[in-house]
Amino acid sequence: MLNTTSKTNLVVIGGFLGSGKTTSILNIARYLVSQGKQIGIVTNDQGSQLVDTQFLAQAGLSVLEVTGGCFCCNFDQFAEKLNQLATSQMPDYILAEPVGSCTDLIATIFKPLQTKYTQQFTLSPLSILADPKRVKKLMMEPETSPFPDEINYLFRKQLEEADVIVLNKIDLLSEIEIEAIHSFLKNTFKGIAVITTSAKNNVGIAEWAEIVTSRHASLNPSLEIDYKTYATAEAYLGWLNSSGLLEASVPVDINALVYELLENLKAQLQVSHYEIAHLKIYGIAESDWVKASITSVTDAVDFNRRMAQPANHVKLIINARIHIEPEILKPLVEEELAAIAAKNDMDVKDLRTECFKPGKPVPKYRIA
Incomplete structure (x- = not known):
């Protein structure tokens, strides 16, 4: 070494x-x-x-x-x-x-x-x-x-x-x-x-x-x-970073929620002919966590890890890099999240979303 x-x-x-x-x-x-x-x-x-x-x-x-x-x-x-x-x-x-x-x-x-x-x-x-x-x-x-x-x-x-x-x-x-x-x-x-x-x-x-x-x-x-x-x-891709708290009165299967959210987003993007570069979700509840992702509209959901048990309080982070306009991507993700949360009797709180296209790369230094 x-x-x-x-x-x-x-x-x-x-x-x-x-x-x-x-x-x-x-x-x-x-x-x-x-x-x-x-x-x-x-x-x-x-x-x-x-x-x-x-x-x-x-x-x-x-x-x-x-x-x-x-x-x-x-x-x-x-x-x-x-x-x-x-x-x-x-x-x-x-x-x-x-x-x-x-x-x-x-x-x-x-x-x-x-x-x-x-x-x-x-x-x-x-x-x-x-x-x-x-x-x-x-x-x-x-x-x-x-x-x-x-x-x-x-x-x-x-x-x-x-x-x-x-x-x-x-x-x-x-x-x-x-x-x-x-x-x-x-x-x-x-x-x-x-x-x-x-x-x-x-x-x-x-x-x-x-x-x-x-x-x-x-x-x-x-x-x-x-x-x-x-x-x-770089400008072809819409970038979305979103985080929020999901809360319910009874424990919810967060693995199933993450899977359904990813599958539903993939289906909507596929129908509209938008390609996914990377779409990933990370959920954490105390010391337990789940991470799953998709790298194409033809991909199956890939779990890096699943939660060991249901939870009624979870912080969810969503990162999406997709060949789509930001003004289409942001409501698509937020509305799908709201729908799946409602289906599981969960409230979405403190949702923060940024969605944009990257600006032109302008390096501070470039040495040939």
């Missing part, structure tokens, strides 16, 4: 929305803790009220977040959070999770950190997670992709600048499929290491951890990227 006597190792783990970054970060953090390492985490989003932050904090990890924009556009806030963790927690490794629609990380994060914070941090290899479903769509583009060409462009750019591509969710694939996708990635993105993992089943995590803890970032030449196309890709 890298020498951490005087510096904190920064491990950036990127990847498109729905690739399994947060579950992967949780498992690699747990692995490193099992090896006697201290871990800090920085999450990131265009808005606030993040499922990821709550989920990782619930696991007992030290988590700070950068909200209101990506790491590159909020570089000073990102550096502040890194320094805060480094000085207060003194971790061996900080795991940083950029926004899922973010790319050009070498030029806008790695090289500025190398220039300005060389005494504080050692930069580990840049990992980019890839969902096999999205890679399959890339393999068959443009005929079958449900997203505009600009989003596929963004996904390609994410993969192009990786030190290591992590093909996640291999538990959903046959051996033949794994071999075909692995071969496509190796042949398309030449010179980049490709490994396979299943974060859900904790497969391949030790091998991945060995790579990011024993090597340095390559700091290859910065991407050749068209920021106009990049901005268009």
Whole structure:
């Protein structure tokens, strides 16, 4: 592993929305803790009220977040959070999770950190997670992709600048499929290491951890990227972050409520031909919690964890990244939540929702 006597190792783990970054970060953090390492985490989003932050904090990890924009556009806030963790927690490794629609990380994060914070941090290899479903769509583009060409462009750019591509969710694939996708990635993105993992089943995590803890970032030449196309890709997606309290006089099966909410939203979006990039719900009641998500209108609901028993007080957080206008997305989610709460004789209280399209990425620094 890298020498951490005087510096904190920064491990950036990127990847498109729905690739399994947060579950992967949780498992690699747990692995490193099992090896006697201290871990800090920085999450990131265009808005606030993040499922990821709550989920990782619930696991007992030290988590700070950068909200209101990506790491590159909020570089000073990102550096502040890194320094805060480094000085207060003194971790061996900080795991940083950029926004899922973010790319050009070498030029806008790695090289500025190398220039300005060389005494504080050692930069580990840049990992980019890839969902096999999205890679399959890339393999068959443009005929079958449900997203505009600009989003596929963004996904390609994410993969192009990786030190290591992590093909996640291999538990959903046959051996033949794994071999075909692995071969496509190796042949398309030449010179980049490709490994396979299943974060859900904790497969391949030790091998991945060995790579990011024993090597340095390559700091290859910065991407050749068209920021106009990049901005268009981000603007295709409506972003929604919503949180509220659900209360009932008798305990309710929250797992069933979350499942029905996700299924109903998926059905409405599918009928109207809106594609899901990522839709996830996190519910917490005292020490019990549930987390479930969908990454396509053709997906089944995937539970990361279910509540052990019914509850009559639950905090619910909803994060949605969908190819839809915000003025359509917000009432759709709020009305469906109200309907399902009413069906279960629950009151929705203190509901806070932000819904928007991300602005044009304007990095504070970009070093070619």
